[in-house]
Protein backbone atom coordinates (compact mmCIF):
# COMPACT_ATOMS: atom_id res chain seq x y z
CA UNK A 1 0.00 0.00 0.00
CA UNK A 2 1.40 3.40 -1.00
CA UNK A 3 2.10 5.73 1.91
CA UNK A 4 -0.26 8.73 2.05
CA UNK A 5 -0.18 11.79 4.28
CA UNK A 6 -2.36 12.75 7.21
CA UNK A 7 -4.66 15.69 6.40
CA UNK A 8 -5.36 15.91 2.67
CA UNK A 9 -3.95 18.95 0.85
CA UNK A 10 -6.49 20.76 -1.38
CA UNK A 11 -6.26 19.55 -5.00
CA UNK A 12 -4.58 21.91 -7.45
CA UNK A 13 -4.43 22.16 -11.28
CA UNK A 14 -8.10 21.11 -11.58
CA UNK A 15 -7.64 17.84 -9.66
CA UNK A 16 -7.28 14.46 -11.44
CA UNK A 17 -9.17 15.64 -14.53
CA UNK A 18 -7.02 18.74 -14.90
CA UNK A 19 -3.87 16.67 -14.35
CA UNK A 20 -4.97 14.11 -16.99
CA UNK A 21 -5.69 16.91 -19.47
CA UNK A 22 -2.31 18.55 -18.80
CA UNK A 23 -0.49 15.23 -19.25
CA UNK A 24 -1.67 15.26 -22.86
CA UNK A 25 -1.95 18.97 -23.48
CA UNK A 26 1.58 19.98 -22.46
CA UNK A 27 3.45 17.63 -24.85
CA UNK A 28 0.87 18.37 -27.58
CA UNK A 29 1.43 22.12 -27.16
CA UNK A 30 5.20 21.68 -27.28
CA UNK A 31 5.03 19.73 -30.57
CA UNK A 32 2.53 22.19 -31.99
CA UNK A 33 4.95 25.07 -31.26
CA UNK A 34 7.93 23.21 -32.75
CA UNK A 35 5.96 22.52 -35.93
CA UNK A 36 4.41 25.96 -36.16
CA UNK A 37 7.80 27.72 -35.81
CA UNK A 38 9.12 25.97 -38.93
CA UNK A 39 5.91 26.30 -40.96
CA UNK A 40 5.33 29.14 -43.43
CA UNK A 41 2.32 30.77 -41.74
CA UNK A 42 3.79 30.24 -38.20
CA UNK A 43 0.33 30.34 -36.64
CA UNK A 44 0.07 30.05 -32.87
CA UNK A 45 -3.62 29.25 -33.09
CA UNK A 46 -4.96 26.85 -35.65
CA UNK A 47 -3.82 23.41 -36.74
CA UNK A 48 -0.23 22.78 -37.91
CA UNK A 49 0.27 22.33 -41.65
CA UNK A 50 1.03 18.61 -41.29
CA UNK A 51 1.43 16.07 -38.51
CA UNK A 52 4.75 14.24 -38.43
CA UNK A 53 4.73 10.46 -38.58
CA UNK A 54 6.61 8.24 -36.16
CA UNK A 55 9.47 7.93 -38.67
CA UNK A 56 10.08 11.68 -38.27
CA UNK A 57 9.79 11.65 -34.49
CA UNK A 58 11.70 8.52 -33.65
CA UNK A 59 15.45 8.53 -34.21
CA UNK A 60 17.95 6.27 -32.41
CA UNK A 61 20.61 8.96 -33.06
CA UNK A 62 18.50 11.51 -31.19
CA UNK A 63 18.04 9.04 -28.34
CA UNK A 64 21.79 8.46 -28.10
CA UNK A 65 22.50 12.18 -28.23
CA UNK A 66 19.92 12.89 -25.54
CA UNK A 67 21.23 10.16 -23.22
CA UNK A 68 24.81 11.38 -23.77
CA UNK A 69 23.65 14.90 -22.85
CA UNK A 70 21.99 13.72 -19.64
CA UNK A 71 25.08 11.63 -18.83
CA UNK A 72 27.41 14.60 -19.39
CA UNK A 73 25.32 16.89 -17.18
CA UNK A 74 25.09 14.22 -14.46
CA UNK A 75 28.89 13.78 -14.57
CA UNK A 76 29.38 17.57 -14.27
CA UNK A 77 26.96 17.63 -11.31
CA UNK A 78 29.13 15.04 -9.54
CA UNK A 79 32.38 17.02 -9.97
CA UNK A 80 33.76 18.66 -6.81
CA UNK A 81 31.75 21.80 -6.02
CA UNK A 82 33.09 25.19 -4.90
CA UNK A 83 30.50 25.16 -2.11
CA UNK A 84 27.88 22.86 -0.60
CA UNK A 85 24.63 24.58 0.41
CA UNK A 86 22.05 23.45 2.93
CA UNK A 87 18.38 23.36 1.95
CA UNK A 88 15.39 24.45 4.04
CA UNK A 89 14.57 22.49 7.18
CA UNK A 90 12.52 19.38 6.37
CA UNK A 91 9.63 17.80 8.29
CA UNK A 92 12.03 15.54 10.17
CA UNK A 93 14.12 18.62 11.10
CA UNK A 94 17.01 17.52 8.85
CA UNK A 95 18.48 19.63 6.02
CA UNK A 96 19.69 18.27 2.69
CA UNK A 97 23.00 19.30 1.19
CA UNK A 98 23.36 20.46 -2.43
CA UNK A 99 26.46 21.02 -4.58
CA UNK A 100 26.86 24.57 -5.89
CA UNK A 101 28.58 23.91 -9.21
CA UNK A 102 25.96 24.87 -11.79
CA UNK A 103 27.96 27.72 -13.31
CA UNK A 104 30.99 25.46 -13.47
CA UNK A 105 28.82 22.95 -15.42
CA UNK A 106 27.79 25.73 -17.84
CA UNK A 107 31.40 26.83 -18.42
CA UNK A 108 32.67 23.26 -18.84
CA UNK A 109 29.84 22.49 -21.26
CA UNK A 110 30.71 25.64 -23.25
CA UNK A 111 34.38 24.57 -23.36
CA UNK A 112 33.47 21.05 -24.49
CA UNK A 113 31.11 22.37 -27.18
CA UNK A 114 33.78 24.86 -28.31
CA UNK A 115 36.38 22.07 -28.53
CA UNK A 116 33.89 19.86 -30.37
CA UNK A 117 33.12 22.63 -32.87
CA UNK A 118 36.78 23.28 -33.57
CA UNK A 119 37.12 19.53 -34.21
CA UNK A 120 34.28 19.71 -36.74
CA UNK A 121 31.17 19.04 -34.59
CA UNK A 122 28.28 20.24 -36.80
CA UNK A 123 26.26 22.21 -34.23
CA UNK A 124 24.25 23.74 -37.08
CA UNK A 125 22.73 20.29 -37.69
CA UNK A 126 20.98 20.36 -34.29
CA UNK A 127 17.93 22.42 -35.45
CA UNK A 128 17.08 19.58 -37.87
CA UNK A 129 16.94 17.20 -34.91
CA UNK A 130 14.68 19.26 -32.65
CA UNK A 131 11.55 17.17 -33.28
CA UNK A 132 13.13 13.76 -32.55
CA UNK A 133 15.05 15.23 -29.61
CA UNK A 134 11.85 16.69 -28.14
CA UNK A 135 10.21 13.30 -28.67
CA UNK A 136 12.89 11.37 -26.75
CA UNK A 137 12.96 14.05 -24.03
CA UNK A 138 9.19 13.60 -23.61
CA UNK A 139 9.52 9.81 -23.53
CA UNK A 140 12.30 10.09 -20.95
CA UNK A 141 10.15 12.42 -18.84
CA UNK A 142 7.26 9.90 -18.87
CA UNK A 143 9.50 6.95 -17.98
CA UNK A 144 11.41 8.91 -15.37
CA UNK A 145 8.18 10.13 -13.73
CA UNK A 146 7.00 6.53 -13.57
CA UNK A 147 10.25 5.61 -11.81
CA UNK A 148 9.76 8.53 -9.39
CA UNK A 149 6.18 7.44 -8.71
CA UNK A 150 7.32 3.89 -7.91
CA UNK A 151 10.22 5.13 -5.81
CA UNK A 152 7.77 7.13 -3.66
CA UNK A 153 5.93 3.89 -2.84
CA UNK A 154 8.83 2.88 -0.62
CA UNK A 155 9.71 6.35 0.69
CA UNK A 156 8.98 7.21 4.34
CA UNK A 157 5.90 9.40 4.90
CA UNK A 158 8.15 12.25 6.11
CA UNK A 159 9.78 12.35 2.63
CA UNK A 160 6.48 13.02 0.82
CA UNK A 161 5.44 16.42 -0.57
CA UNK A 162 2.45 18.29 0.92
CA UNK A 163 0.52 17.90 -2.38
CA UNK A 164 0.76 15.01 -4.82
CA UNK A 165 -0.31 12.34 -2.34
CA UNK A 166 -4.05 12.34 -2.87
CA UNK A 167 -4.31 8.61 -3.59
CA UNK A 168 -5.38 9.32 -7.20
CA UNK A 169 -2.61 7.81 -9.36
CA UNK A 170 -2.97 10.22 -12.29
CA UNK A 171 -2.98 13.32 -10.11
CA UNK A 172 -0.09 12.06 -7.98
CA UNK A 173 1.90 10.98 -11.06
CA UNK A 174 1.46 14.48 -12.51
CA UNK A 175 2.23 16.49 -9.37
CA UNK A 176 4.87 14.22 -7.89
CA UNK A 177 4.81 12.40 -4.60
CA UNK A 178 8.27 12.60 -3.10
CA UNK A 179 9.60 16.03 -2.20
CA UNK A 180 13.32 15.47 -2.73
CA UNK A 181 13.91 12.11 -4.43
CA UNK A 182 17.60 11.26 -4.33
CA UNK A 183 20.02 8.41 -4.69
CA UNK A 184 22.85 9.12 -2.23
CA UNK A 185 24.00 12.71 -2.87
CA UNK A 186 22.36 12.88 -6.31
CA UNK A 187 19.21 14.99 -6.00
CA UNK A 188 17.03 14.39 -9.06
CA UNK A 189 14.84 17.49 -8.77
CA UNK A 190 17.66 19.92 -8.08
CA UNK A 191 19.68 18.40 -10.93
CA UNK A 192 16.82 18.60 -13.43
CA UNK A 193 15.67 22.10 -12.45
CA UNK A 194 18.96 23.74 -13.38
CA UNK A 195 21.12 21.55 -15.61
CA UNK A 196 20.00 19.53 -18.68
CA UNK A 197 17.05 21.79 -19.61
CA UNK A 198 18.46 25.25 -18.90
CA UNK A 199 21.87 24.53 -20.43
CA UNK A 200 20.16 22.62 -23.26
CA UNK A 201 18.04 25.70 -23.96
CA UNK A 202 21.05 27.99 -24.56
CA UNK A 203 22.78 25.28 -26.58
CA UNK A 204 19.74 24.97 -28.86
CA UNK A 205 19.69 28.77 -29.19
CA UNK A 206 23.37 28.74 -30.17
CA UNK A 207 22.76 25.97 -32.72
CA UNK A 208 19.95 28.05 -34.26
CA UNK A 209 22.29 31.05 -34.44
CA UNK A 210 24.97 28.93 -36.14
CA UNK A 211 22.42 27.58 -38.59
CA UNK A 212 21.27 31.11 -39.41
CA UNK A 213 24.88 32.11 -40.06
CA UNK A 214 25.23 29.08 -42.36
CA UNK A 215 22.06 29.99 -44.28
CA UNK A 216 22.37 33.76 -44.50
CA UNK A 217 26.07 34.49 -44.10
CA UNK A 218 25.78 35.91 -40.57
CA UNK A 219 23.34 35.80 -37.66
CA UNK A 220 20.73 38.57 -37.62
CA UNK A 221 20.68 41.27 -34.95
CA UNK A 222 17.37 39.85 -33.68
CA UNK A 223 18.96 36.41 -33.26
CA UNK A 224 21.93 37.94 -31.39
CA UNK A 225 19.59 39.74 -29.01
CA UNK A 226 17.48 36.65 -28.26
CA UNK A 227 20.63 34.56 -27.70
CA UNK A 228 22.25 37.24 -25.52
CA UNK A 229 19.19 37.90 -23.34
CA UNK A 230 18.46 34.23 -22.72
CA UNK A 231 22.13 33.42 -22.07
CA UNK A 232 22.15 36.18 -19.45
CA UNK A 233 19.04 34.65 -17.83
CA UNK A 234 20.48 31.11 -17.77
CA UNK A 235 23.95 32.29 -16.72
CA UNK A 236 22.35 34.27 -13.88
CA UNK A 237 20.33 31.22 -12.74
CA UNK A 238 23.43 29.03 -12.66
CA UNK A 239 25.64 31.69 -11.10
CA UNK A 240 23.26 32.33 -8.20
CA UNK A 241 21.86 28.79 -8.09
CA UNK A 242 19.29 30.15 -5.64
CA UNK A 243 16.53 27.62 -6.18
CA UNK A 244 16.65 26.03 -2.73
CA UNK A 245 13.99 28.43 -1.44
CA UNK A 246 11.70 28.19 -4.49
CA UNK A 247 8.31 26.52 -4.26
CA UNK A 248 9.46 23.80 -6.65
CA UNK A 249 12.15 22.61 -4.23
CA UNK A 250 10.47 23.31 -0.88
CA UNK A 251 6.84 22.45 -1.64
CA UNK A 252 6.17 20.59 -4.90
CA UNK A 253 6.80 16.90 -5.31
CA UNK A 254 8.89 15.69 -8.23
CA UNK A 255 6.54 14.23 -10.80
CA UNK A 256 5.65 14.59 -14.47
CA UNK A 257 4.96 18.34 -14.25
CA UNK A 258 8.49 19.24 -13.21
CA UNK A 259 10.28 16.36 -14.95
CA UNK A 260 8.65 17.23 -18.29
CA UNK A 261 8.86 20.97 -17.54
CA UNK A 262 12.58 20.87 -16.76
CA UNK A 263 13.75 18.38 -19.40
CA UNK A 264 11.47 18.97 -22.38
CA UNK A 265 9.33 22.09 -21.99
CA UNK A 266 12.17 24.47 -21.06
CA UNK A 267 14.69 23.62 -23.82
CA UNK A 268 12.19 23.09 -26.64
CA UNK A 269 9.59 25.80 -25.98
CA UNK A 270 11.75 28.46 -24.32
CA UNK A 271 13.90 28.47 -27.47
CA UNK A 272 10.82 29.26 -29.58
CA UNK A 273 11.86 32.83 -30.44
CA UNK A 274 15.19 31.65 -31.88
CA UNK A 275 13.40 28.82 -33.75
CA UNK A 276 10.96 31.34 -35.20
CA UNK A 277 13.75 33.71 -36.25
CA UNK A 278 15.62 30.96 -38.11
CA UNK A 279 12.61 30.29 -40.33
CA UNK A 280 11.16 33.84 -40.37
CA UNK A 281 13.99 36.40 -40.41
CA UNK A 282 12.93 39.80 -39.06
CA UNK A 283 14.51 43.16 -39.84
CA UNK A 284 15.61 45.04 -36.72
CA UNK A 285 17.27 48.44 -36.72
CA UNK A 286 19.71 49.74 -34.12
CA UNK A 287 17.30 52.27 -32.49
CA UNK A 288 14.64 49.57 -31.87
CA UNK A 289 17.33 47.10 -30.73
CA UNK A 290 18.52 49.69 -28.19
CA UNK A 291 15.01 50.16 -26.85
CA UNK A 292 14.61 46.37 -26.51
CA UNK A 293 17.98 46.13 -24.69
CA UNK A 294 16.78 48.83 -22.30
CA UNK A 295 13.56 46.89 -21.62
CA UNK A 296 15.55 43.71 -20.93
CA UNK A 297 17.98 45.58 -18.68
CA UNK A 298 15.07 47.08 -16.70
CA UNK A 299 13.45 43.67 -16.29
CA UNK A 300 16.73 42.09 -15.24
CA UNK A 301 17.46 44.90 -12.76
CA UNK A 302 14.08 44.37 -11.04
CA UNK A 303 14.29 40.53 -11.21
CA UNK A 304 17.82 40.35 -9.81
CA UNK A 305 17.31 43.16 -7.28
CA UNK A 306 14.15 41.57 -5.86
CA UNK A 307 15.48 38.00 -5.76
CA UNK A 308 18.81 39.04 -4.24
CA UNK A 309 17.14 41.29 -1.66
CA UNK A 310 14.91 38.45 -0.44
CA UNK A 311 17.67 35.85 -0.52
CA UNK A 312 20.06 38.10 1.41
CA UNK A 313 17.34 38.90 3.94
CA UNK A 314 16.43 35.23 4.41
CA UNK A 315 20.09 34.25 4.84
CA UNK A 316 20.97 37.05 7.25
CA UNK A 317 18.43 39.77 8.16
CA UNK A 318 21.20 41.87 9.76
CA UNK A 319 23.20 42.06 6.52
CA UNK A 320 23.88 45.82 6.02
CA UNK A 321 22.29 45.66 2.53
CA UNK A 322 18.88 44.79 4.00
CA UNK A 323 19.14 45.69 7.69
CA UNK A 324 17.57 49.12 7.12
CA UNK A 325 14.44 47.76 5.42
CA UNK A 326 11.08 47.86 7.16
CA UNK A 327 9.65 44.48 8.19
CA UNK A 328 6.57 42.82 9.72
CA UNK A 329 7.09 40.18 12.40
CA UNK A 330 5.21 36.89 12.07
CA UNK A 331 4.26 34.24 14.65
CA UNK A 332 6.80 31.84 13.11
CA UNK A 333 9.71 34.09 14.13
CA UNK A 334 10.48 34.92 10.45
CA UNK A 335 9.93 38.44 9.20
CA UNK A 336 8.41 39.78 5.99
CA UNK A 337 9.92 42.68 4.09
CA UNK A 338 7.52 45.60 3.54
CA UNK A 339 9.86 48.12 1.99
CA UNK A 340 12.44 47.97 -0.79
CA UNK A 341 11.41 45.83 -3.77
CA UNK A 342 9.01 43.78 -1.63
CA UNK A 343 7.19 46.94 -0.56
CA UNK A 344 6.42 47.87 -4.18
CA UNK A 345 4.38 44.76 -5.06
CA UNK A 346 4.11 41.34 -3.41
CA UNK A 347 6.02 39.61 -6.23
CA UNK A 348 8.47 42.12 -7.73
CA UNK A 349 10.65 39.26 -9.03
CA UNK A 350 7.74 38.08 -11.22
CA UNK A 351 7.34 41.61 -12.59
CA UNK A 352 11.01 41.73 -13.64
CA UNK A 353 10.77 38.27 -15.17
CA UNK A 354 7.70 39.31 -17.21
CA UNK A 355 9.39 42.47 -18.49
CA UNK A 356 12.31 40.32 -19.68
CA UNK A 357 9.86 37.91 -21.35
CA UNK A 358 8.52 40.86 -23.35
CA UNK A 359 12.05 41.85 -24.39
CA UNK A 360 12.72 38.30 -25.62
CA UNK A 361 9.73 38.41 -27.98
CA UNK A 362 10.06 41.96 -29.33
CA UNK A 363 13.08 41.17 -31.60
CA UNK A 364 10.70 38.86 -33.49
CA UNK A 365 8.62 41.82 -34.64
CA UNK A 366 4.86 42.12 -34.45
CA UNK A 367 3.80 40.29 -37.60
CA UNK A 368 3.21 36.98 -35.74
CA UNK A 369 1.71 36.00 -32.40
CA UNK A 370 3.78 32.79 -32.17
CA UNK A 371 6.97 34.30 -30.66
CA UNK A 372 4.78 35.92 -27.98
CA UNK A 373 3.69 32.48 -26.78
CA UNK A 374 6.32 32.56 -24.01
CA UNK A 375 5.02 35.90 -22.71
CA UNK A 376 1.40 34.66 -22.70
CA UNK A 377 2.20 31.28 -21.13
CA UNK A 378 4.52 32.88 -18.58
CA UNK A 379 1.92 35.45 -17.54
CA UNK A 380 -0.57 32.61 -16.93
CA UNK A 381 2.06 30.53 -15.10
CA UNK A 382 3.11 33.38 -12.82
CA UNK A 383 -0.46 34.53 -12.05
CA UNK A 384 -1.30 30.94 -11.08
CA UNK A 385 1.98 30.51 -9.18
CA UNK A 386 1.44 33.77 -7.34
CA UNK A 387 -2.00 32.59 -6.19
CA UNK A 388 -0.53 29.26 -5.00
CA UNK A 389 2.25 31.06 -3.13
CA UNK A 390 -0.21 33.48 -1.50
CA UNK A 391 -2.30 30.54 -0.24
CA UNK A 392 0.79 28.93 1.25
CA UNK A 393 1.95 32.22 2.82
CA UNK A 394 -1.48 32.86 4.33
CA UNK A 395 -1.33 29.39 5.87
CA UNK A 396 2.23 29.97 7.13
CA UNK A 397 1.94 33.53 8.39
CA UNK A 398 -1.84 34.08 9.01
CA UNK A 399 -2.56 37.59 10.31
CA UNK A 400 0.93 38.87 9.47
CA UNK A 401 0.36 37.95 5.81
CA UNK A 402 -3.00 39.76 5.85
CA UNK A 403 -1.24 42.82 7.25
CA UNK A 404 1.38 42.54 4.47
CA UNK A 405 -1.39 42.38 1.85
CA UNK A 406 -3.00 45.47 3.38
CA UNK A 407 0.29 47.39 3.34
CA UNK A 408 1.29 46.17 -0.15
CA UNK A 409 -2.01 45.79 -2.02
CA UNK A 410 -0.72 44.91 -5.52
CA UNK A 411 0.45 41.41 -6.38
CA UNK A 412 2.66 41.75 -9.47
CA UNK A 413 2.05 45.01 -11.34
CA UNK A 414 1.68 48.28 -9.38
CA UNK A 415 -1.81 49.83 -9.74
CA UNK A 416 -2.89 47.09 -12.19
CA UNK A 417 -2.74 43.66 -10.55
Ligand SMILES: NC(=O)C1=CN([C@@H]2O[C@H](COP(=O)(O)OP(=O)(O)OC[C@H]3O[C@@H](n4cnc5c(N)ncnc54)[C@H](OP(=O)(O)O)[C@@H]3O)[C@@H](O)[C@H]2O)C=CC1
Pocket residue numbers: 245246247248303307310313314334335336337338342346347349350353385389392393
Ligand atom coordinates in the same frame (compact mmCIF):
# COMPACT_ATOMS: atom_id res chain seq x y z
N1 LIG B 1 11.34 31.20 -16.18
C1 LIG B 1 10.47 30.42 -15.61
O1 LIG B 1 9.89 29.55 -16.23
C2 LIG B 1 10.13 30.60 -14.19
C3 LIG B 1 10.77 31.55 -13.42
N2 LIG B 1 10.41 31.72 -12.12
C4 LIG B 1 11.14 32.74 -11.36
O2 LIG B 1 11.70 32.13 -10.23
C5 LIG B 1 11.87 33.07 -9.19
C6 LIG B 1 11.43 32.46 -7.88
O3 LIG B 1 10.03 32.35 -7.87
P1 LIG B 1 9.13 31.54 -6.80
O4 LIG B 1 9.87 30.42 -6.23
O5 LIG B 1 7.82 31.31 -7.43
O6 LIG B 1 8.81 32.57 -5.68
P2 LIG B 1 9.55 33.65 -4.81
O7 LIG B 1 11.01 33.67 -5.00
O8 LIG B 1 8.82 34.92 -5.01
O9 LIG B 1 9.32 33.10 -3.37
C7 LIG B 1 8.10 33.20 -2.69
C8 LIG B 1 8.44 33.09 -1.22
O10 LIG B 1 9.15 34.26 -0.79
C9 LIG B 1 8.89 34.52 0.57
N3 LIG B 1 8.34 35.87 0.65
C10 LIG B 1 7.21 36.34 0.05
N4 LIG B 1 7.03 37.63 0.35
C11 LIG B 1 8.06 38.00 1.13
C12 LIG B 1 8.42 39.20 1.79
N5 LIG B 1 7.68 40.30 1.68
N6 LIG B 1 9.53 39.22 2.55
C13 LIG B 1 10.30 38.11 2.66
N7 LIG B 1 9.99 36.93 2.09
C14 LIG B 1 8.89 36.88 1.33
C15 LIG B 1 7.89 33.48 1.02
O11 LIG B 1 8.61 32.34 1.51
P3 LIG B 1 9.32 32.29 2.97
O12 LIG B 1 8.69 33.33 3.80
O13 LIG B 1 9.08 30.90 3.43
O14 LIG B 1 10.77 32.57 2.72
C16 LIG B 1 7.25 33.04 -0.29
O15 LIG B 1 6.72 31.76 -0.21
C17 LIG B 1 11.09 34.30 -9.61
O16 LIG B 1 11.95 35.31 -10.03
C18 LIG B 1 10.25 33.83 -10.79
O17 LIG B 1 10.01 34.88 -11.68
C19 LIG B 1 9.44 30.99 -11.54
C20 LIG B 1 8.77 30.05 -12.26
C21 LIG B 1 9.06 29.76 -13.63
Ligand SMILES: CC(C)CCC[C@@H](C)[C@H]1CC=C2C3=C(CC[C@@]21C)[C@@]1(C)CC[C@H](O)C(C)(C)[C@@H]1CC3
Pocket residue numbers: 026193194233236237242243246248257258260261262265266
Ligand atom coordinates in the same frame (compact mmCIF):
# COMPACT_ATOMS: atom_id res chain seq x y z
C1 LIG C 1 5.26 22.54 -17.98
C2 LIG C 1 4.44 23.24 -17.01
C3 LIG C 1 3.44 24.17 -17.61
C4 LIG C 1 5.09 23.93 -15.88
C5 LIG C 1 6.53 23.63 -15.70
C6 LIG C 1 7.16 24.74 -14.97
C7 LIG C 1 8.65 24.71 -15.04
C8 LIG C 1 9.09 24.78 -16.48
C9 LIG C 1 9.18 25.92 -14.24
C10 LIG C 1 8.75 25.86 -12.77
C11 LIG C 1 9.70 26.71 -12.07
C12 LIG C 1 10.79 26.90 -12.86
C13 LIG C 1 11.91 27.72 -12.58
C14 LIG C 1 12.85 27.98 -13.54
C15 LIG C 1 12.73 27.35 -14.89
C16 LIG C 1 11.33 26.90 -15.23
C17 LIG C 1 10.70 26.09 -14.11
C18 LIG C 1 11.42 24.77 -13.94
C19 LIG C 1 14.13 28.74 -13.25
C20 LIG C 1 15.18 27.65 -13.04
C21 LIG C 1 14.53 29.63 -14.43
C22 LIG C 1 15.74 30.49 -14.12
C23 LIG C 1 15.46 31.41 -12.93
O1 LIG C 1 16.54 32.29 -12.67
C24 LIG C 1 15.10 30.62 -11.67
C25 LIG C 1 14.67 31.62 -10.60
C26 LIG C 1 16.32 29.90 -11.11
C27 LIG C 1 13.91 29.67 -12.03
C28 LIG C 1 13.38 28.85 -10.85
C29 LIG C 1 12.00 28.33 -11.21
